[in-house]
Amino acid sequence: MASLEKAIAAAMDAVKGSTVLSVQSENGGQLWEVQLAGSDGTERLLEVDAAGKVVSGPRVKDTGKGEKARVMGIIKDAELTFKDAVEKVSSSVHGKISHMSLDRYNNNDLLVWDVDVATPDGTWQGVKVDAKTGTLTKND
Known part of the structure; x- marks a missing residue:
């Protein structure tokens, strides 16, 4: 399984100056789907393989002005x-x-x-x- 860190490093290298919004392991850890956002709120999607190589993207996710402002x-x-x-x-959960x-959760009051x-x-x-x-809460 490609490490999370390797996948993010490859994605961030492909889209300089972006911020990670989400990352998802797929195909039993053989692929990572990474969603990044630029400072203007434009979202980009990439897929990174087990070797840490970008295999798809970055492609722009057309979300509209409202979603860009939210991001x-x-x-x-x-x-x-x-x-x-x-x-x-990693320091709290093995x-x-x-x-x-x-x-955002709880009617946009909590950013997590x-x-x-x-x-x-x-x-x-x-x-x-x-x-x-930085407060960590485990779900029951």
Whole structure:
């Protein structure tokens, strides 16, 4: 399985100056789908293979002005970077991250990194990391 870090590094290299919005492991870890956003709110999608090579994209996701404005707000308000969130989760939950996304919850009051972790015993653990404070909450 390509490492999460390798997939993100390849995607960020392909779209310089962007911010990670989400990453999803697919095909049993053989492929990572990465969604990035530019400072203008333009979203781009890429697929990175197990070797850490971009195999698809980047392609622009046409979302319209309202969604671009929403994404720009998320980017501006998130104080915890993707890398910070990965480190926070990795130090608290043992396993492999299979999905991460940055989004607002609770009627837009809470900006979090929503994370899925596959634990060594094969169970799933959901975790949320507050993108402003770094507070980690495990889902029951």
